[in-house]
Amino acid sequence: MNAIEVKNLSKKYYIRKQREKNLTLCDKLFFSKNKILSLFNKTLKDEFWSLKNINFNIKKGEVIGIIGKNGAGKSTLLKILSGIVSPTEGKIKIYGQVSSLLEIGTGFHPELTGEENIYLNSAILGMTKREIDKKINKIVEFSQIGKFLNTPVKHYSSGMYVRLAFAIAIHVNSDILMIDEILAVGDINFQKKCFKKMREVTESNQKTILFISHNMNYIKNLCNKCIYIEKGEIKKYGDPKEAINLYTKINHKNIIPLAERRDRNGAGEIKFTEVKVLNQNNFEKIYSGDKIKIILKYKSIFNSVIKNVRIVLTVVNELDEKVLRFDSIFTKNSISEIKPKGEIICYSDKINLIEGLYKLNINIITGILTQDHIIEAYYFKIINNLDRYDFLMNPEKNICSNILKYNFEQR
Numbered sequence: 125m126n127a128i129e130v131k132n133l134s135k136k137y138y139i140r141k142q143r144e145k146n147l148t149l150c151d152k153l154f155f156s157k158n159k160i161l162s163l164f165n166k167t168l169k170d171e172f173w174s175l176k177n178i179n180f181n182i183k184k185g186e187v188i189g190i191i192g193k194n195g196a197g198k199s200t201l202l203k204i205l206s207g208i209v210s211p212t213e214g215k216i217k218i219y220g221q222v223s224s225l226l227e228i229g230t231g232f233h234p235e236l237t238g239e240e241n242i243y244l245n246s247a248i249l250g251m252t253k254r255e256i257d258k259k260i261n262k263i264v265e266f267s268q269i270g271k272f273l274n275t276p277v278k279h280y281s282s283g284m285y286v287r288l289a290f291a292i293a294i295h296v297n298s299d300i301l302m303i304d305e306i307l308a309v310g311d312i313n314f315q316k317k318c319f320k321k322m323r324e325v326t327e328s329n330q331k332t333i334l335f336i337s338h339n340m341n342y343i344k345n346l347c348n349k350c351i352y353i354e355k356g357e358i359k360k361y362g363d364p365k366e367a368i369n370l371y372t373k374i375n376h377k378n379i380i381p382l383a384e385r386r387d388r389n390g391a392g393e394i395k396f397t398e399v400k401v402l403n404q405n406n407f408e409k410i411y412s413g414d415k416i417k418i419i420l421k422y423k424s425i426f427n428s429v430i431k432n433v434r435i436v437l438t439v440v441n442e443l444d445e446k447v448l449r450f451d452s453i454f455t456k457n458s459i460s461e462i463k464p465k466g467e468i469i470c471y472s473d474k475i476n477l478i479e480g481l482y483k484l485n486i487n488i489i490t491g492i493l494t495q496d497h498i499i500e501a502y503y504f505k506i507i508n509n510l511d512r513y514d515f516l517m518n519p520e521k522n523i524c525s526n527i528l529k530y531n532f533e534q535r
Contacts, residue, residue, distance in 0.1 A: 125184045125218065127206065127300055127332040133178040133214035135200055135356075139165050139170040146289040174200045176356045178310060179212070182349075184299075187326050187333045189347035189364055191371055197356040198336045202302045205334070217256070220299025220332070223249050225289055227304070234278035238269050238288055241277055247288075249296045259295050266317070267291035287314055294321055294331075301325075302334045319346060340368045340480050372481055372505075378498060385498055394488055394495040401484060401504040406513075411507045412477050418450070418470040420486065422496075426464045433462050435532060436487040442480050448472075452532045459532045466535055473529040477506045 175197045182188055190198045203209040205216065206224040231248060232241045240265055246256045264270055267287040269280075277285065295303055323346070325331045337343055342365050343350055350367035352360040360367040384396045398421040403414040410416060418437055422429060439448035450470050452459045459468065484502040488495045 125215075126181050126253040128180075128182040128334075129215075129217040130178055130180050130205075131215045133175060133204065133216065134173060134212050135175040135197075135204060137172045137174055138211040139172050144512060153488070157298045173356050175204075175211075175353075178358055178372070180351065180358065180361050182332060182334070184219075184332055184424070185330075186349060187322070187327060187335060189343035189350040189367075190334060190336045190353065191338070191343060191350060191367065192353035196353045198353055199226070199304055201353070202304060202334060202336060206302055206306050213517070219299065221250055221297065222300045222302065223293045223298035223403065224302040225293045225304065226302070232277050232285070232289070235276055237276055238267075238273045238280070239264075240289070245292050246296050249292075249297055249298060263288075263291045263295050266295070266321070268314075273376075276463055283314070290318055294318075298331065300332045300334070304336045305338060312338060322346060340372075340442060343368060344479075382498070382501060385501070387499070389497045390488075390494040392496065394422055394430065394490070396486055396488065396496050396498060396501065397421045397520065398425055398482065399502045400485060403503060408504070409507060410504060412479065413474050415474055416472045417471070417482065419508045420468045420470075421466075422462075422468065422488065423465045429461050429463065430490060431461050433459055434470060434489040435459060435470070436489065438485040438487075439477075440483045440485060441477075442482075447477060449473065450530050450532075455531045459534055462534055469533045469535065471531055471533065475506075479506050481505055 135532070178201065190201065192198050200209065202224065203226065204211050205218065205224065206222055208224075208226070209469075231245045233244060236244060239260070242260055243253070246259075247253075251259075264273060267284075267290075269284055269288055272280065272284065278287070280288070293303075319342075322333060322335075322528045326333060331347075335346060347364050349362055350360070350364040351358060352367040352371050354371075360370050384400055388395075398407075398419075400419045401410065402408060402417055402419065403410045404417070419434070427492075428449055433452070435450075435452040437450040439444055441447050450472065452470075462468065482504055484504070485499050486501045487497040
């Protein structure tokens with residue numbers, strides 16, 4: 125039995141390139157003329173299709189992941205399915221009550237207390253006072269806001285907002301739950317509770333869940349199927365691993381060689397020419413818990429030894445969070461001098477990284493002057509050894525040291 129049916133769904137917005145208040149008097153007169161003409165000719169407006177010809181069916185009790193780059197149309201899709209935004213074209217059929225968790229504090233009145241907002245929000249979602257009375261203790265216990273239950277929510281932190289909103293959404297008598305990338309605000313322990321609870325309700329076929337995330341491990345471990353959206357169109361709907369592989373391939377297949385990169389900052393007297401990340405056995409296939417080495421080739425305009433050199437390497441995850449940092453000035457054998465041309469290698473101890481795609485930012489500095497700084501200079505994958513869901517549920521399986529040891533070497 126289907127919970128959601130979507131057929132030929134499209135959403136169009138109109139974009140104005142320049143605000144009227146920023147225009148000159150002459151521009152305003154021209155703008156006013158265009159405004160009058162636009163009454164007769166709508167093509168003068170810029171059109172933007174946030175979604176175009178979306179089709180899919182979701183069965184009752186399924187967990188559906190939604191992935192794609194920022195601006196792909198993921199949040200617009202959930203807002204339309206939640207009834208917040210109307211579609212331009214197409215048909216939607218939803219069988220059951222919908223609850224959504226799209227933005228922090230949505231549906232909360234800032235002047236009301238946590239308890240009052242539980243009753244208000246649950247009532248909006250269709251529950252009677254008697255039903256809320258039966259579940260309020262579970263909601264309060266799950267949200268962990270007991271001490272602040274009678275405090276106006278305008279004094280809550282973003283984490284408290286999320287805990288309370290999720291607790292309400294997961295406990296109300298709804299058939300379908302829609303969640304945007306809002307759980308990333310919560311701490312690791314609360315995320316653990318959320319994923320465990322979502323597994324419970326879906327395994328018992330109590331709820332159908334649509335879940336947006338930039339973290340591919342959440343999608344793999346929580347979802348039966350995955351919708352990959354690119355520029356408002358569905359590129360893949362089906363097996364999560366296949367959708368994720370396609371998403372990764374499309375977005376990272378055309379990486380420009382480092383020597384040809386023009387989007388780099390710095391004085392340019394020293395430039396990186398090549399970068400690679402390998403494991404301890406010199407393979408590009410890296411597992412969580414492997415030792416790694418980052419190989420950097422460079423050249424300079426100098427003919428003699430370069431002094432006061434500092435190398436800074438940053439590893440960033442799929443959420444653009446900095447997860448590792450290697451800085452040559454903090455190593456025992458600091459590289460303060462390098463040859464005019466050569467190779468620098470950063471050797472790292474076992475890395476505590478979960479499965480996923482990572483980006484490497486590289487930077488070389490002389491004194492206080494940045495010479496060459498490149499964002500997303502290299503992409504590499506960590507393969508499933510330390511599963512994200514398993515790590516959340518069983519943190520004791522963390523096989524890596526809390527203190528990351530590394531050193532730099534010049535060749």
